[in-house]
Amino acid sequence: MLITGLLVALLPAAMVWMSSDENKYRKLAWTCVFLTFDLIVFGAFTRLTDSGLGCPDWPGCYGLANPFLAHAEIAAAEALQPTGPVTVFKAWVEMIHRYLAMGIGMLVMAMMATAWVQWRKHKRPGFEPGMPTVLFFAFALQGAFGAWTVTLKLQPVIVSTHLLLGMTLLALLTWFGSRQNIVHDTLTGKKIRPAAPPPVLRAIRWLAVASGVVVAVQLALGAWVSTNYATLACTEFPKCGGQWVPLMDFEHGFHLWRELGKTAAGHYLPFEALTAVHWVHRNFALVVVALAGYTAYRAWNIVGMTKLARGIAMVLGAQAATGIATIYLNFPLAIAVLHNLGAALLVLMLTMLNYRAKHQSDTALHSESSTLRAAAPSRHQQ
Incomplete structure (x- = not known):
C-alpha cells in the first residue's frame, strides 16, 4: 500500500x-x-x-x-x-x-x-x-x-x-x-496596492468570513443529508410533501451518534426524521445564497477580487440548479456528483476571497498608518 x-x-x-x-x-x-x-x-x-x-x-x-x-x-x-x-x-x-x-x-x-x-x-x-x-x-x-x-x-x-x-x-x-x-x-518585487479604502475592504473581509461560516454550516447539513440518504425525503420543490412545513422529527433526525438508518435506541429511523434533515438543508441554502451572493456583489468591482466574485455568483446559481434538479430528476448520479463538485468549488473560491480580502485590508491599514506617521513630523514642524 x-x-x-x-x-x-x-x-x-x-x-x-x-x-x-x-x-x-x-x-x-x-x-x-x-x-x-x-x-x-x-x-x-x-x-x-x-x-x-x-x-x-x-x-x-x-x-x-x-x-x-x-x-x-x-x-x-x-x-x-x-x-x-x-x-x-x-x-x-x-x-x-x-x-x-x-x-x-x-x-x-x-x-x-x-x-x-x-x-x-x-x-x-x-x-x-x-x-x-x-x-x-x-x-x-x-x-x-x-x-x-x-x-x-x-x-x-x-x-x-x-x-x-x-x-x-x-x-x-x-x-x-x-x-x-x-x-x-x-x-519578485511586485507591489501590491490596496484596491479600495480600508472601510470598504474591512467590510468585505467580514462578509467573506461570515459567508465562510454559513457555507461550513451548509456543508455539515449537506453531509448529514447525504450520509443519512435523505436526498429524496422531499420529492418536490419548493414544497415538501405538498406542504410548506411538512411533518418532521428533529429529535431522531439530528441525533448524531447512531447507526445508519436507525435511531439511538436501535429502531428504524422514521421517515419524518429524514424529512427534517432534508428540509433544514434545503431552507438554509437560502441563507447561503443571500449572504454569499451579497458578498460577491460587494467584491464584484474590487481589483483582485472581481473574478472570484463572479465565480462565486456562478457557482451559487449552479448549486441551486443542481440541488433542485437532483430532486426533480430522482437523484441522478451525475448531477449529485456535480452538486458536490460545486460545494468544493465554493469552499475553494471563498477561501481565496477571504485571503485576498484579509491581505488587501491589512495592506490598506498599513499604508494608512504609514501615511499618518509620515505626515505627523510635517504638522509638528509647521
Missing part, C-alpha cells in the same frame, strides 16, 4: 520538479490543492455509488494491497449478494479513492519536510514550517476518519465528519497556496 501511494505521488511530484516555474514549492502547494479537490469529488462519487464498503477492511482489501489480489474474496461476496456493498466495481472505486488519498499524503509530507529543512538552514520567507505541519496533522486526522468510516460501517456522524475534514483540508491548502502567491509576489 505504501509503495502504491508513493507511485501515485511520483507523477505529480515529477511534473512539479520539471515545470518551468522557478518557485516549485508554491507549485507543489497548488498541486496539492488540485489533487485534494479531485479527491473530494471522487470521494463524492465513491459515496454516491455506495462504494464506501467496497473493500470491507482498511487500509487494504481483504488484507491485500489491491482488488486484483483479493479477486476471489470479492467475487465470492458479490455472488452471495450481487447488489450488496462488495462488488468488483465498488472495490476498485474504493481502493482508487484510497490510493489517491495516500498519494496526496505523500506530497503533503514532502511539503512539510521541505519547509522544515529550508527554514532550519536559511530561514527563507515562505518556508515557515507551522502551516505545512498543521496540514500534515490535518491530513492524518482525515485518514483516521477514513479508516473509521469503513470499520464503523458508515456511521453517519463519522462519514459526515470525514467529508467536512476533506473540505477543511481543501480550505487550509488553498489558504496556504494563496499565502505562497503573496510571498512570491513580494520576493
Whole structure:
C-alpha cells in the first residue's frame, strides 16, 4: 500500500520538479490543492455509488494491497449478494479513492519536510514550517476518519465528519497556496496596492468570513443529508410533501451518534426524521445564497477580487440548479456528483476571497498608518 501511494505521488511530484516555474514549492502547494479537490469529488462519487464498503477492511482489501489480489474474496461476496456493498466495481472505486488519498499524503509530507529543512538552514520567507505541519496533522486526522468510516460501517456522524475534514483540508491548502502567491509576489518585487479604502475592504473581509461560516454550516447539513440518504425525503420543490412545513422529527433526525438508518435506541429511523434533515438543508441554502451572493456583489468591482466574485455568483446559481434538479430528476448520479463538485468549488473560491480580502485590508491599514506617521513630523514642524 505504501509503495502504491508513493507511485501515485511520483507523477505529480515529477511534473512539479520539471515545470518551468522557478518557485516549485508554491507549485507543489497548488498541486496539492488540485489533487485534494479531485479527491473530494471522487470521494463524492465513491459515496454516491455506495462504494464506501467496497473493500470491507482498511487500509487494504481483504488484507491485500489491491482488488486484483483479493479477486476471489470479492467475487465470492458479490455472488452471495450481487447488489450488496462488495462488488468488483465498488472495490476498485474504493481502493482508487484510497490510493489517491495516500498519494496526496505523500506530497503533503514532502511539503512539510521541505519547509522544515529550508527554514532550519536559511530561514527563507515562505518556508515557515507551522502551516505545512498543521496540514500534515490535518491530513492524518482525515485518514483516521477514513479508516473509521469503513470499520464503523458508515456511521453517519463519522462519514459526515470525514467529508467536512476533506473540505477543511481543501480550505487550509488553498489558504496556504494563496499565502505562497503573496510571498512570491513580494520576493519578485511586485507591489501590491490596496484596491479600495480600508472601510470598504474591512467590510468585505467580514462578509467573506461570515459567508465562510454559513457555507461550513451548509456543508455539515449537506453531509448529514447525504450520509443519512435523505436526498429524496422531499420529492418536490419548493414544497415538501405538498406542504410548506411538512411533518418532521428533529429529535431522531439530528441525533448524531447512531447507526445508519436507525435511531439511538436501535429502531428504524422514521421517515419524518429524514424529512427534517432534508428540509433544514434545503431552507438554509437560502441563507447561503443571500449572504454569499451579497458578498460577491460587494467584491464584484474590487481589483483582485472581481473574478472570484463572479465565480462565486456562478457557482451559487449552479448549486441551486443542481440541488433542485437532483430532486426533480430522482437523484441522478451525475448531477449529485456535480452538486458536490460545486460545494468544493465554493469552499475553494471563498477561501481565496477571504485571503485576498484579509491581505488587501491589512495592506490598506498599513499604508494608512504609514501615511499618518509620515505626515505627523510635517504638522509638528509647521
